[in-house]
Amino acid sequence: MLISVLPVRGKRMMDTFLKFPIRLHRRDSNWVAPLTSDLRSFVSPERNPYLREAEAEHFIARDSRGRTVGRVTASIDPAHVQRFGRHGYFGWFETVDDQAVARALLDTAARWVGERGMTRLTGPHSYCSTQEFGMLVAGHGTRPAAFQPHNPQYYADLLTSAGLQIDFRMDTYSWHTDRNHGQLNRLVSRGEAMIARHGLRVRSLDPARWDQEIDLIHELMSASFNANHDMVPMSRKVLGFQTDQIKQFLDPRLTRFVELDGRAVGFSMLMADANEVLAATNGRAGPTFLLRYPFLKRRVHGAVVLMIGVRPEVDGLGIGRVLAGEIGRVGLGGIPPYRAVHTTWVHEHNWQSRAYMALSGARPARSYAIYGKALVS
Structure with missing residues (x-):
């Protein structure tokens, strides 16, 4: 035709x-x-x-x-x-x-x-x-x-x-509390060991300082993604736009910063799985959906890993292990109501992330x- x-x-x-x-x-x-x-x-x-x-x-x-x-x-x-x-x-x-x-x-x-x-x-x-x-x-x-x-x-x-x-x-990849309990506990323990060994501190995003926290995420993202072989770090304006679009699903407890001597050296950003809510909309936020939205949002059980970044100058201090442990804690149900964690894309050449996946017992769920x-x- x-x-x-x-x-x-x-x-x-x-x-x-x-x-x-x-x-x-x-x-x-x-x-x-x-x-x-x-x-x-x-x-x-x-x-x-x-x-x-x-x-x-x-x-x-x-x-x-x-x-x-x-x-x-x-x-x-x-x-x-x-x-x-x-x-x-x-x-x-x-x-x-x-x-x-x-x-x-x-x-x-x-x-x-x-x-x-x-x-x-x-x-x-x-x-x-x-x-x-x-x-x-x-x-x-x-x-x-x-x-x-x-x-x-x-x-x-x-x-x-x-x-x-x-x-x-x-x-x-996906982790679930009832399927990967032992492996996720191992990730948490490895992260805690790095925290104790290097005197690190881990904290959540402070919603009262939203703009400054997004500034910090942009700084860490730009530093950690600078040598990425497929990606150019996004500008601060683009990051701000994209985080504002999903802000209602950005539970501050799911974004974690790792600090060394008072300076943030790594971060992980997770969000509540919006698809658990959007599955009820068919693309339209009509009156019925708006009435159900608060109830649906409280029942979201999955968290999605959006970004992980570590300053390259602290390579070797186990910051990645700490962040993996924090994500494992979510998968174990440590931040209610979340009981599962899903990643976005893990590149075939990202050996470090794939090693963490192997330790967690997770297998590829979807391939792109x-x-x-x-x-x-």
Whole structure:
């Protein structure tokens, strides 16, 4: 069939772009619809500072009868290009099971970034590697935690048939109080030993000093992620925007700072698993949901690891062990009502984090991949 790929212009087309997955995935009981109102903020250059730091375009695909059959974004992160080379991203990729649609969307994204001097297309990134990214390639039969993308199994075949190959893989992990008790206790004990050996102090985020605490997280994140081989640390404005969007799920007790001689040298940031609440919305926060929201939020039992960072100059003091122990404490039910912990993406080359996963007895729960292809000039 004839496929037209159009840039999104105006509120009506953007609503179509944002709501298309709700119709596409309505029969998948494991897919959790994000709130459309939150997505509107995320795609708005007036609200999302990242879209003032980078270039991005949104597209929808329509068939010959005018029906929306897919969507995609193309984006370029100047900071990433400066550090890693001329790579452009595709993201927000959703499509019916049709190779012609998938190819039309990906060709459009490739052409858009190529016209702006990029030599490689990678993704999916929405919109970059510090936001939600990755194609689910294993674990489709489980419900994702927050910030874990979910997509049909046929997506991977559509990408490879369109000429993209896997650049690297990532996994997510989960711990549960009743399944990993002994291993998590071991992580806690190892962390406590490091605290005693090096005179460390561990504290929670102080909500009364919210802005200063986010400043500190940004400082620690920038220092610890500075040598990352796939990621450019986000700006303070972008971090502030993203944490404000999820602030209602950022239980201060779940963010932990490790201090040495009064100076913060590491942190871990976890949030309550918003997907446990959002599963009841189907993308809309109607009156019934708003009445149920406080009750639903109190019943969230999972926590999601968002970020972990350690200053490189304190490598060797076991700060990572301390943070792993603090996360293990959450998994053991030490911070009610949480009884489970889910990670976001652990890169296949992140040997240190994978070693902690092995110690905790956790196995990969969901696997993701980033795909890429060279662009013909």
